[in-house]
Amino acid sequence: MKKKFKSIKVKLYHKLINNKLIYDNKPLNRYKNSVNIIPNMSLTKKQNLLSLLKDKIKSIRNCELKKNATNLVFSDGNALAKIMIIGEGPGANEDKEGKPFVGRAGKLLDKMLESIKLNRKNVYISNVVNFRPPENRKPTEEEIIRYLPFLEKHIEIINPKILLLLGSTALNAIIGNELVISKARGKWINKKIGNIETSVIASFHPAFLMRQPDQKKFAWEDLKMIRKKISEFKINLNGK
16 A cells, blocks of 8 residues: 555656646746745734635646535634644535534534634644545545645644644545554654644544544543643644
């Protein structure tokens, strides 16, 4: 699986360089180098960079996800937050409203956040892919790789101190597919993404927890680890 993932990634990289999957007239790597991410960026600066990123995603070409979706689902929450959450991809409710985690899984996520005194005013939420996969299927490896440069840039702009990956799709996209979510969850990983470094932890996706409620006890352990890390980092939950 690892070799297959790398093979697809190399092929798509060469397509990107050859301008076959480019979303405007500039190569993707030139876009990545055009934005200088600085610590403690102002809200206005972040909003401008996020707007630019959103426009880049909107202009994507020849994407089956985009063709079958109603709305681009970009993000929700506080752009100044030091805690960022990455899910898998939009579902039907998210596609309709244009926001991540607004369906049943979203309500459970809200309760999980409330249990450690967090809410959408002091976290920032996005997904691996920004358009709903048909019939709520998982994004394919090719789709994950195609959207990965956007996701990495998204994380780089937000520059979180804590990055929570919900589910195997987010785990595989950011960390790799060497471990399954049941083995990778509950462990801190220091990860460099673009020009920033962050503390990453994976946990179960709320949709999985609704299907397997007996796993909630493990998600609670992960949440307690996040609460402890917030205290260690002395994170201001007002996001300033």
